[in-house]
Amino acid sequence: KNEVEQSPQNLTAQEGEFITINCSYSVGISALHWLQQHPGGGIVSLFMLSSGKKKHGRLIATINIQEKHSSLHITASHPRDSAVYICATQLQGAQKLVFGQGTRLTINP
Amino acid sequence: DGGITQSPKYLFRKEGQNVTLSCEQNLNHDAMYWYRQDPGQGLRLIYYSQIVNDFQKGDIAEGYSVSREKKESFPLTVTSAQKNPTAFYLCASSISGTVSHEQYFGPGTRLTVT
Numbered sequence: 001k002n003e004v005e006q007s008p009q010n011l012t013a014q015e016g017e018f019i020t021i022n023c024s025y026s027v028g029i030s031a032l033h034w035l036q037q038h039p040g041g042g043i044v045s046l047f048m049l050s051s052g053k054k055k056h057g058r059l060i061a062t063i064n065i066q067e068k069h070s071s072l073h074i075t076a077s078h079p080r081d082s083a084v085y086i087c088a089t090q091l092q093g094a095q096k097l098v099f100g101q102g103t104r105l106t107i108n109p
Numbered sequence: 110d111g112g113i114t115q116s117p118k119y120l121f122r123k124e125g126q127n128v129t130l131s132c133e134q135n136l137n138h139d140a141m142y143w144y145r146q147d148p149g150q151g152l153r154l155i156y157y158s159q160i161v162n163d164f165q166k167g168d169i170a171e172g173y174s175v176s177r178e179k180k181e182s183f184p185l186t187v188t189s190a191q192k193n194p195t196a197f198y199l200c201a202s203s204i205s206g207t208v209s210h211e212q213y214f215g216p217g218t219r220l221t222v223t
Contacts, residue, residue, distance in 0.1 A: 031209035043214040099151035
């Protein structure tokens with residue numbers, strides 16, 4: 001069974017801090033997604049990656065296929081980064097996603 | 110503007126009534142999905158459709174029904190058989206196929222049944 005675990009569940013930090021959110025999964029996958037959910041509920045896709053590292057602005061996502069682990073990093077964090085960050089995995093040949101429970105990030109000014 | 114719309118944003122129903130949640134996309138995506146989100150839990154797949162006139166049950170399909178008569182539309186009906194219908198419902202779409210594709214999400218509908 002494909003299980004996705006995120007840590008921490010909740011994270012509070014001060015503006016400017018470097019943030020790391022972790023995601024571990026249990027089976028081989030074709031891709032891993034990082035999503036952002038704002039308080040209103042809408043979800044935005046941040047990254048989809050199957051190997052290595054991707055960067056978009058202050059956000060960096062990495063994945064280690066052998067260790068079945070991915071991290072999402074936020075540099076120079078800002079209060080507008082406050083949201084729930086969700087990791088989801090996708091199996092080979094399937095479009096269905098399996099989701100982690102999310103990490104609630106709060107950045108204080 | 111391309112995207113996914115869900116309506117309404119908030120929906121209130123009495124127990125025992127069926128209710129239909131709307132999901133429309135103009136991204137020309139073949140695949141569409143319905144997810145349910147409960148507090149403290151990850152999103153769970155209710156139903157998905159890879160192509161018009163075809164759909165499959167997800168992990169928690171009991172008490173729900175869908176149709177896919179048009180590529181753009183994938184409505185979800187929450188029936189009276191669903192034991193705990195109060196939740197946040199999200200619709201998504203993606204390009205179909207064997208290669209992984211990004212999913213695009215709608216703004217969600219918060220359903221409250223009393």
